[in-house]
Amino acid sequence: MKVSIYGAGRVGISVAFSLLHYGIVDELVIVDIDKNRAEGEALDLLHASAVFKYCNIYAGKPEDTKDSDFIIITAGRAQRPGETRLELLADNVRIIKEISENIVRYSKDSLVINITNPVDVLTYFIWKFSGLHSSKVFGTGTTLDTARLRALLAKHLDISPASIHAYVIGEHGDSEFIPLSNAMVGGVPLTDFCEKCEKKAGDTIPCISFEKIANEVKTAAYKIIEKKGATNLAIGAVTAKLIDSIWKNERRVWTPSVYIEDVYIGYPAVLGRKGVEKVMHLTLEKDEQEKLEYSKAVIRRAIKEIEAAMLI
Structure with missing residues (x-):
């Protein structure tokens, strides 16, 4: 299998x-774009592959992505001092446009x-x-928000995350939410499971409100960025x-960002070959x-802003 990753930053290398x-x-x-960094990361990864399955790892150009099975995009730049969100987004859309053209040229x-x-907007x-x-x-x-949700629920319910079927859907951002009506624990609706919970005050891991868990999931990235600068692992x-x-x-x-109606948005979907x-x-x-619907509107608004600003 061949995988090509655009972007040698923390996220791209964590994926690799x-x-x-x-x-x-x-x-x-x-x-x-920083070839020296890409070469350094590729060499470091190549050495690591010796203790896993051997993999041919190297820094390449867009043409080297030819016949890839997967293209992973992590490229983009950070916001500059005094720069607006729209200016940053427009610049990243230009980067995405160039990558998209290379995908069609070499690995369609x-x-x-x-x-x-913003993953939903840029995927669109x-x-x-x-x-x-x-x-x-x-x-x-x-997908990461859903993983965070299941990890937190597993901790507080004292049950394996593999037995928890609950999703975070919507924009990967402030308008995401947990549809509790579809959350299950071992085939039992989460709300029913919690009503019959046998935990008592003073337990090592006391019960916690859904609202608090939802807030922990939504703010997790902010907390991590505040403490270490980025989320990547x-x-x-x-x-x-x-x-x-x-x-x-x-x-x-999974809950990838998929095309529904006229936007890309985080929603349960079956992924295969x-x-x-x-x-x-x-x-x-x-x-x-x-x-x-509100979450879709947030994404639509961002798309329209970019289309108007860039005359797309």
Whole structure:
């Protein structure tokens, strides 16, 4: 399997390093505008591959991504002092446009996974610029948010996250939310599970409100960035597992950023070797559906701002 990663920053290299643990990649190409950094990271990863399955890892140019099975996009730049959010977003859209054109030129049969934020907006533009079918272009969406949710619930419910089926959906951002009506623990609705909880005051891990858990999930990235400057390890691990699952054709349900109606948004979907094979249809409560529509509106507004500013 061949994987090409655009971006040799923390996230891109975390994805690459996590992929080595699965032993499924034969060729790994790191593409970055800073060629020295890409070469240094590729060499470091190549040495690490000696204790995993050997993988041919090197820094390359866009043409070296030819015939990739997966294209991972983590490229983008940080906000400069005094710069507006729209100016930053417009610049990153230009970067995404160039990458999209290279994907069509060299590896149009690959599956494209975008991680660069704002992930839903930029995934939409990758799809638009590349002209690829929406089943082959998707973002990491709320997959990490969902993983965070299940990790927190597992801790507080004292049960394996593998037995928790709960999602975070919507924009990967402030308007994301947890549809509690669809949350299950071992086949039991989460709300019912908690009503019959036997924990008592004074327990080592007391019960916690859903609102508090939702807030912890939503603010997790801010806390991590405040303490270490960036989030990279968890998204690297989640993306690597996503690729492993797709390559093995597990047809597992994830919450990637997928095309629904006219936007890309985090929503449960079945991913397999063909990409997005099926978008699930959740039955939401009225207030949950309103939250989803609001989240779509937030993404649409950002897309329109960019299209107007760049005359796309």
